Amino acid sequence: MTTDAFLADCRARLAFDLLSHTWNAVVLWALRDGPRRPVELREQIGGISSKVLTETLRRLQFNGLVERQAHGGAPPRVEYGLTALGRTLLEPIGAFGAWAFAHGDEVMAAQEAGSG
Amino acid sequence: MTTDAFLADCRARLAFDLLSHTWNAVVLWALRDGPRRPVELREQIGGISSKVLTETLRRLQFNGLVERQAHGGAPPRVEYGLTALGRTLLEPIGAFGAWAFAHGDEVMAAQEAGSG
DNA sequence: CAGGATCCTATTAGATACTG
């Protein structure tokens, strides 16, 4: 496939849109080991507010990547887990993680060189 | 590595930050076949303004992923190409592209099901 | 605990016009 075709394809745009939301990939990755409750996700991820986490989960749910499971009662207990489709995204996300571990220091070095 | 460690690592955050800017991955991908001039990139990508393209290129340059080469004269001729570091990112980006081609239709189906 | 409703701020990108 050509670069042009790739960029023009709406599915490719879709993939980029998924990535363009800061927390999408982070939350998906945090769910890799199985369903989690919101409070657990917040602890695990760190630095994400309740509101933003909820919005992110709704977005992922809307895109068919995450499913919500409510175990009724009080206090409420809700879990979010990856769908089959969501699990297929773990591999590409993992590829980025691997890249970050391999080359992250080079990026940081470039940043310091550029700003100093 | 554990999920916690992955998420806490600043290099991982870095990777996610790279992705969180809408056009970063698109522009990197558009440069995969070799250096391009800004006007060529705009045509190839489509839907990106001169200003946003310039900002994106500066950002990528700052992160050591892209390098600028000016061939002086009038009219000015400038080319942007991937650095060695930038080229290492093509593989993970390609993984996402492949995912989009394989599963993009499922995401779109989920969106329609959710909104309808 | 889950998560909705508000308010507020910083950032982004798009449009346009202009300079060298």
Added chain:
DNA sequence: CAGTATCTAATAGGATCCTG
């Protein structure tokens, strides 16, 4: 053509309070 300046609209995200 390359790139900047300016203005504006949209949005993400943070903080906070409140409800079931």
